[in-house]
Amino acid sequence: MTRLARHLPGLLPFAAAIAFWLVLPQAIDYPTYMLPPLGQVLDRIGESVMDGSLALHVRDSLWRLALGFAIGNGIAIPLGVAIAMNRHVSDLLRPLLTFLQSIAGIAWVPLAIIWFGIGMGSVVFVIANTIFFASIHNTVTGVQSIPNTLHRAVRSHGGSGVQVLTELVLPGALVQIILGLRTSMAYGWRALVAGEMIAGTSGLGYMTIEAVQWYKTETILMGMIVIGLLWLALDRILFVPLENATIKRWGMIRA
Amino acid sequence: MSTVLAAPSLPLSRRLARPAKGALGLVLFLALWQASVPLVGLEAYFYPAPADVWRAFLDLVAKGILPVYLIDSIGRYASGVAIGTVLGIACGLAIGISRLADRTLSPTINFLFAIVEVAWIPIFVIWFGYGFKTILIALTYVVFFPMLYNTLVGVRTVPQVFVNAALSLGATRLQLLREVILPSVLPNIITGFRVGAGFAFRGLIFAEIVAAKSGIGYLIFEGAANHQTARTIVGMIVMGLLWLGIDNLYLKPIERMTIERWGSVTTAERRE
Numbered sequence: 001m002t003r004l005a006r007h008l009p010g011l012l013p014f015a016a017a018i019a020f021w022l023v024l025p026q027a028i029d030y031p032t033y034m035l036p037p038l039g040q041v042l043d044r045i046g047e048s049v050m051d052g053s054l055a056l057h058v059r060d061s062l063w064r065l066a067l068g069f070a071i072g073n074g075i076a077i078p079l080g081v082a083i084a085m086n087r088h089v090s091d092l093l094r095p096l097l098t099f100l101q102s103i104a105g106i107a108w109v110p111l112a113i114i115w116f117g118i119g120m121g122s123v124v125f126v127i128a129n130t131i132f133f134a135s136i137h138n139t140v141t142g143v144q145s146i147p148n149t150l151h152r153a154v155r156s157h158g159g160s161g162v163q164v165l166t167e168l169v170l171p172g173a174l175v176q177i178i179l180g181l182r183t184s185m186a187y188g189w190r191a192l193v194a195g196e197m198i199a200g201t202s203g204l205g206y207m208t209i210e211a212v213q214w215y216k217t218e219t220i221l222m223g224m225i226v227i228g229l230l231w232l233a234l235d236r237i238l239f240v241p242l243e244n245a246t247i248k249r250w251g252m253i254r255a
Numbered sequence: 256m257s258t259v260l261a262a263p264s265l266p267l268s269r270r271l272a273r274p275a276k277g278a279l280g281l282v283l284f285l286a287l288w289q290a291s292v293p294l295v296g297l298e299a300y301f302y303p304a305p306a307d308v309w310r311a312f313l314d315l316v317a318k319g320i321l322p323v324y325l326i327d328s329i330g331r332y333a334s335g336v337a338i339g340t341v342l343g344i345a346c347g348l349a350i351g352i353s354r355l356a357d358r359t360l361s362p363t364i365n366f367l368f369a370i371v372e373v374a375w376i377p378i379f380v381i382w383f384g385y386g387f388k389t390i391l392i393a394l395t396y397v398v399f400f401p402m403l404y405n406t407l408v409g410v411r412t413v414p415q416v417f418v419n420a421a422l423s424l425g426a427t428r429l430q431l432l433r434e435v436i437l438p439s440v441l442p443n444i445i446t447g448f449r450v451g452a453g454f455a456f457r458g459l460i461f462a463e464i465v466a467a468k469s470g471i472g473y474l475i476f477e478g479a480a481n482h483q484t485a486r487t488i489v490g491m492i493v494m495g496l497l498w499l500g501i502d503n504l505y506l507k508p509i510e511r512m513t514i515e516r517w518g519s520v521t522t523a524e525r526r527e
Contacts, residue, residue: 009358033381
């Protein structure tokens with residue numbers, strides 16, 4: 001079977017949906033704000049691309065995501081390694097972390113608005129908060145999954161504390177940490193969209209929820225399409241190559 | 256009891272010491288928080304003390320607000336998760352059994368998957384208004400996809416030899432489904448349920464913030480909007496306890512039951 005023939009059936013539902021969307025306004029009478037004609041959505045996308053407003057929202061969203069990702073992981077990974085390497089500290093903090101992890105993310109938005117006001121600060125705080133807790137969990141698990149015998153082996157060969165860290169702990173936990181990066185990004189992306197909807201003044205989430213007030217459904221649909229495509233692109237560009245280079249190389253692939 | 260479940264053989268003293276240390280950690284955290292309030296010297300709405308939060312909690316219980324909100328949230332959550340789970344498994348099996356249906360629908364499913372749940376809330380609000388209907392549909396949607404996805408993965412990975420063996424022994428399609436496919440897909444279904452239940456919980460809180468007039472999410476939002484920040488924190492703590500309760504009383508026992516019976520639960524999460 002040629003490649004085209006193999007992918008052809010997969011295109012059918014998209015074609016059917018578009019056909020349905022084109023025919024529906026002619027077939028039944030319903031308020032257009034419920035589902036504006038495809039043409040209107042395409043016009044809206046065209047306009048937003050031409051006047052640069054879509055690019056601005058995308059830029060703001062990505063910038064916040066990058067900032068939250070850097071802050072969250074920048075704190076979570078070193079702290080996670082430090083916590084996991086000391087048994088007393090990890091016993092002390094584990095229940096607290098479990099609890100805080102269960103409320104991480106979107107529930108912090110109202111508090112963040114009080115602390116940072118509506119806008120950039122709140123959204124970045126919520127993304128960083130979400131990413132921090134997703135990532136620290138993976139880091140701690142990764143470090144603690146290293147067998148004790150290996151620790152003893154490094155020690156008994158005269159390895160110093162620093163050498164334990166650089167030669168054993170970091171390489172040993174790396175796979176789990178990378179999995180944590182990807183998982184935390186997925187949670188962070190959700191926090192971004194949700195955070196912008198409640199506390200944003202710009203960005204894709206804000207653009208989409210703001211349109212609800214004016215019944216600009218074509219903008220809502222545009223937002224959903226862009227959010228979907230952007231995530232697919234982010235995942236393919238950032239994480240698939242990273243996993244190929246690391247996890248697959250070391251023989252640990254997740255189904 | 257299988258060895259998978261047995262706690263790693265720690266000395267008894269350490270097995271007892273661990274929860275004690277964990278509790279100490281929580282107490283220390285609360286003590287530091289309380290002690291920091293006079294040092295920070297900010298207004299109570301900006302930085303409430305644990306004592307304020309406790310008073311707000313008693314007040315919310317005395318006025319009967321918290322119990323009502325809690326019941327509302329649990330009701331929404333349970334109905335959304337139940338509907339989404341049933342639909343997800345049914346569609347997953349139906350699509351997975353037919354190779355043509357699988358190939359036809361998978362790209363669509365992958366694309367819909369990429370549009371995160373929260374992005375659907377605005378259009379749901381347009382279609383169904385603010386309130387119970389929107390929240391229920393949003394939660395159903397959030398649970399549906401991980402269930403569908405994991406069930407599909409499960410059906411795809413049923414070894415063909417088993418299918419052939421059952422068919423050559425004269426099994427009907429229904430028997431094939433019940434005797435071969437369902438048992439081998441079950442671990443995937445459990446995984447999907449766990450992931451879906453987790454996402455749905457966050458979805459619940461978000462949907463209640465945006466589209467409800469009651470519930471824990473609404474409490475968190477409304478408290479902050481009225482500068483009753485202690486109430487917001489009560490809401491966050493109740494939310495955390497509620498999730499830990501769901502996780503420990505329902506999800507983990509279900510997972511454990513399947514581990515005991517089938518010896519494994521796949522670690523495949525939804526492909527993010």
